[in-house]
Amino acid sequence: xxxxxxxxxxxxxxxxxxxxxxxxxxxxxxxxxxxxxxxxxxxxxxxxxxxxxxxxxxxxxxxxxxxxxxxxxxxxxxxxxxxxxxxxxxxxxxxxxxxxxxxxxxxxxxxxxxxxxxxxxxxxxxxxxxxxxxxxxxxxxxxxxxxxxxxxxxxxxxxxxxxxxxxxxxxxxxxxxxxxxxxxxxxxxxxxxxxxxxxxxxxxxxxxxxxxxxxxxxxxxxxxxxxxxxxxxxxxxxxxxxxxxxxxxxxxxxxxxxxxxxxxxxxxxxxxxxxxxxxxxxxxxxxxx
Amino acid sequence: xxxxxxxxxxxxxxxxxxxxxxxxxxxxxxxxxxxxxxxxxxxxxxxxxxxxxxxxxxxxxxxxxxxxxxxxxxxxxxxxxxxxxxxxxxxxxxxxxxxxxxxxxxxxxxxxxxxxxxxxxxxxxxxxxxxxxxxxxxxxxxxxxxxxxxxxxxxxxxxxxxxxxxxxxxxxxxxxxxxxxxxxxxxxxxxxxxxxxxxxxxxxxxxxxxxxxxxxxxxxxxxxxxxxxxxxxxxxxxxxxxxxxxxxxxxxxxxxxxxxxxxxxxxxxxxxxxxxxxxxxxxxxxxxxxxxxxxxxxxxxxxxxxxxxxxxxxxxxxxxxxxxxxxxxxxxxxxxxxxxxxxxxxxxxxxxxxxxxxxxxxxxxxxxxxxxxxxxxxxxxxxxxxxxxxxxxxxxxxxxxxxxxxxxxxxxxxxxxxxxxxxxxxxxxxxxxxxxxxxxxxxxxxxxxxxxxxxxxxxxxxxxxxxxxxxxxxxxxxxxxxxxxxx
Numbered sequence: 001x002x003x004x005x006x007x008x009x010x011x012x013x014x015x016x017x018x019x020x021x022x023x024x025x026x027x028x029x030x031x032x033x034x035x036x037x038x039x040x041x042x043x044x045x046x047x048x049x050x051x052x053x054x055x056x057x058x059x060x061x062x063x064x065x066x067x068x069x070x071x072x073x074x075x076x077x078x079x080x081x082x083x084x085x086x087x088x089x090x091x092x093x094x095x096x097x098x099x100x101x102x103x104x105x106x107x108x109x110x111x112x113x114x115x116x117x118x119x120x121x122x123x124x125x126x127x128x129x130x131x132x133x134x135x136x137x138x139x140x141x142x143x144x145x146x147x148x149x150x151x152x153x154x155x156x157x158x159x160x161x162x163x164x165x166x167x168x169x170x171x172x173x174x175x176x177x178x179x180x181x182x183x184x185x186x187x188x189x190x191x192x193x194x195x196x197x198x199x200x201x202x203x204x205x206x207x208x209x210x211x212x213x214x215x216x217x218x219x220x221x222x223x224x225x226x227x228x229x230x231x232x233x234x235x236x237x238x239x240x241x242x243x244x245x246x247x248x249x250x251x252x253x254x255x256x257x258x259x260x261x262x263x264x265x266x267x268x269x270x271x272x273x274x275x276x277x278x279x280x281x282x283x284x285x286x287x288x289x
Numbered sequence: 290x291x292x293x294x295x296x297x298x299x300x301x302x303x304x305x306x307x308x309x310x311x312x313x314x315x316x317x318x319x320x321x322x323x324x325x326x327x328x329x330x331x332x333x334x335x336x337x338x339x340x341x342x343x344x345x346x347x348x349x350x351x352x353x354x355x356x357x358x359x360x361x362x363x364x365x366x367x368x369x370x371x372x373x374x375x376x377x378x379x380x381x382x383x384x385x386x387x388x389x390x391x392x393x394x395x396x397x398x399x400x401x402x403x404x405x406x407x408x409x410x411x412x413x414x415x416x417x418x419x420x421x422x423x424x425x426x427x428x429x430x431x432x433x434x435x436x437x438x439x440x441x442x443x444x445x446x447x448x449x450x451x452x453x454x455x456x457x458x459x460x461x462x463x464x465x466x467x468x469x470x471x472x473x474x475x476x477x478x479x480x481x482x483x484x485x486x487x488x489x490x491x492x493x494x495x496x497x498x499x500x501x502x503x504x505x506x507x508x509x510x511x512x513x514x515x516x517x518x519x520x521x522x523x524x525x526x527x528x529x530x531x532x533x534x535x536x537x538x539x540x541x542x543x544x545x546x547x548x549x550x551x552x553x554x555x556x557x558x559x560x561x562x563x564x565x566x567x568x569x570x571x572x573x574x575x576x577x578x579x580x581x582x583x584x585x586x587x588x589x590x591x592x593x594x595x596x597x598x599x600x601x602x603x604x605x606x607x608x609x610x611x612x613x614x615x616x617x618x619x620x621x622x623x624x625x626x627x628x629x630x631x632x633x634x635x636x637x638x639x640x641x642x643x644x645x646x647x648x649x650x651x652x653x654x655x656x657x658x659x660x661x662x663x664x665x666x667x668x669x670x671x672x673x674x675x676x677x678x679x680x681x682x683x684x685x686x687x688x689x690x691x692x693x694x695x696x697x698x699x700x701x702x703x704x705x706x707x708x709x710x711x712x713x714x715x716x717x718x719x720x721x722x723x724x725x726x727x728x729x730x731x732x733x734x735x736x737x738x739x740x741x742x743x744x745x746x747x748x749x750x751x752x753x754x755x756x757x758x759x760x761x762x763x764x765x766x767x768x769x770x771x772x773x774x775x776x
Contacts, residue, residue, distance in 0.1 A: 031310065101713045104725075107713050108733070127668065128667070129669050131669040138672060140672045140680070140682065141673065141674055141675065142675055143674070239675035240673060240676065240677040241673065241674075284713070284735050285682070287710050287737050
């Protein structure tokens with residue numbers, strides 16, 4: 001820089017030749033290794049431009065010799081993950097539901113897969129942990145409309161309930177007795193109070209009349225004793241579980257307007273392994289039955 | 290104390306400017322007591338480091354038989370008869386505290402013993418320097434070689450030196466990875482290029498650091514990177530043994546002839562002949578005659594060098610010696626020099642080490658070989674059953690720290706008349722679910738506890754879950770809550 005090399009008398013170091021108010025700046029350059037590293041990074045960056053996408057062009061960009069793209073890398077990673085999962089998926093596919101449930105290694109995978117799938121697909125209606133809500137059955141209790149063992153649950157999952165696009169779906173109708181005129185308003189109250197009496201809930205109307213009406217209209221599905229029929233999805237009316245609520249008004253509403261809750265068929269949407277896993281997971285929530 | 294020291298050099302003595310590019314040090318060969326001690330320690334330390342992974346220790350069929358193994362993949366640490374699980378990592382905390390206290394104790398007893406004899410930086414640098422001396426010759430030859438032109442001979446010598454250094458560095462990295470997997474298997478895999486890329490990567494990293502630290506950076510690591518010299522300076526005191534130039538005896542330094550003249554004239558003459566042997570042999574290039582300083586790792590090689598000179602001159606040895614400031618003061622005052630080993634500082638460290646060590650030994654001796662953890666379901670907190678009863682769900686994890694399969698019978702205590710079910714586990718004849726847990730493994734199961742409505746008396750009541758290994762007789766319990774609709 002400075003044409004004349006000037007040495008500072010005190011330190012013996014050369015100066016930069018710059019002077020401010022009689023103070024001269026000593027020339028203490030960066031350490032050599034540091035500067036060399038800096039040059040290495042420059043060379044490195046040139047290599048980077050060549051092999052990786054680097055420079056924007058008008059409508060695209062330079063692709064680089066290696067043709068690297070983030071998207072391709074993701075696709076590759078996803079494929080690797082699928083290959084990795086393939087082994088456990090094959091094991092789940094081969095084993096029966098009972099085997100999966102009894103084998104710790106398999107049930108661990110199935111429960112993990114099932115839990116995730118449940119969160120994605122089932123929680124909107126059945127709630128976290130399968131708690132259910134009004135009209136959507138609790139999957140953690142011991143009361144099952146269509147049966148709660150592994151095979152039955154898998155069947156329900158595959159084909160749904162009153163699912164319009166699946167011919168193997170489960171079908172069972174709670175008729176709208178009031179709407180259709182099959183029962184009059186006071187008759188509905190009588191039959192509702194009879195049902196309430198089975199669970200020792202408070203009543204107002206004539207239970208004896210209600211019992212007769214129940215035998216003619218309801219027992220074909222709910223049974224003579226009101227304990228329901230799982231083949232038809234007819235709920236047990238004598239237990240402590242009420243899908244729509246145990247208030248008198250609610251029950252009158254049910255008998256008047258009928259009920260036809262729908263669960264979609266999952267066979268086409270979820271693969272067999274996921275459905276199996278969901279079955280095992282749902283079974284584990286309350287132990288099934 | 291500072292009064293006395295000022296007679297030698299200022300305490301804040303700084304050689305040259307604050308920043309200076311590293312000056313290459315050419316330590317000279319030296320022989321003597323401390324050199325032999327250092328060789329012995331070096332052999333022992335490196336022997337342990339390089340061969341320990343190959344030592345076997347039988348733990349039965351289900352566990353690895355390597356004496357020292359950090360099994361990161363299975364999250365287990367094996368050290369001879371000790372096996373540690375991740376949740377017992379506080380043993381490591383204890384070990385670290387003991388290590389720190391031992392370092393402090395060493396310092397209180399004899400200064401930077403760690404730096405001079407035991408630190409890996411010292412041990413590997415010493416080894417690298419020995420190789421350098423064998424290939425390139427001693428101090429003078431090396432200086433001449435470096436100053437001279439690049440002849441074939443120079444290139445050859447440098448190539449051989451760096452080649453051997455890299456081999457040792459590579460072996461160092463190789464030994465490191467053996468602590469993390471079965472050593473013989475891994476050696477086989479490494480040779481046949483079947484080992485994981487992680488193993489090769491770690492070998493590469495440790496090869497680089499060993500070569501760089503022990504071959505190139507050497508004392509620069511101690512001077513600029515290591516925190517211990519700074520901490521040590523704050524922890525030392527007048528009573529700690531330090532490699533000390535006995536300036537009370539050495540000063541004023543002068544040549545043998547001059548000393549004879551001075552003495553004849555009735556003036557005092559010191560024993561130091563200013564031969565600079567102590568500086569020449571120093572691996573960090575300091576002049577011990579400036580007193581205790583950051584650059585001095587207190588390896589005692591200058592003691593050996595000075596002793597050799599003093600023996601030749603027929604003067605008493607240990608002009609440089611392990612000595613204390615207190616002893617120097619005593620000598621100057623005409624009193625007997627003392628060294629107090631048992632004093633408050635050393636005793637505090639000993640007591641702390643004993644306490645923590647004792648606590649760890651107790652904990653290890655009474656270590657449970659089973660464990661149980663529980664998480665109550667977040668949703669639902671409880672489920673009402675068809676008969677009006679209430680059910681709670683728990684995720685229970687049972688830990689089996691024994692190397693064999695064990696069966697744990699699950700029972701609960703708390704709400705009256707509970708019915709329990711472990712999902713996927715068939716109960717025994719007495720209705721207790723028997724959970725099988727593999728050797729040295731854990732198992733997570735789902736536990737459902739149902740009670741009749743008459744037992745669900747309050748919104749929350751305590752429940753104790755018990756897992757009993759009936760064969761060994763070990764019982765582990767954990768407490769949680771049983772929730773029910775509020776009454």
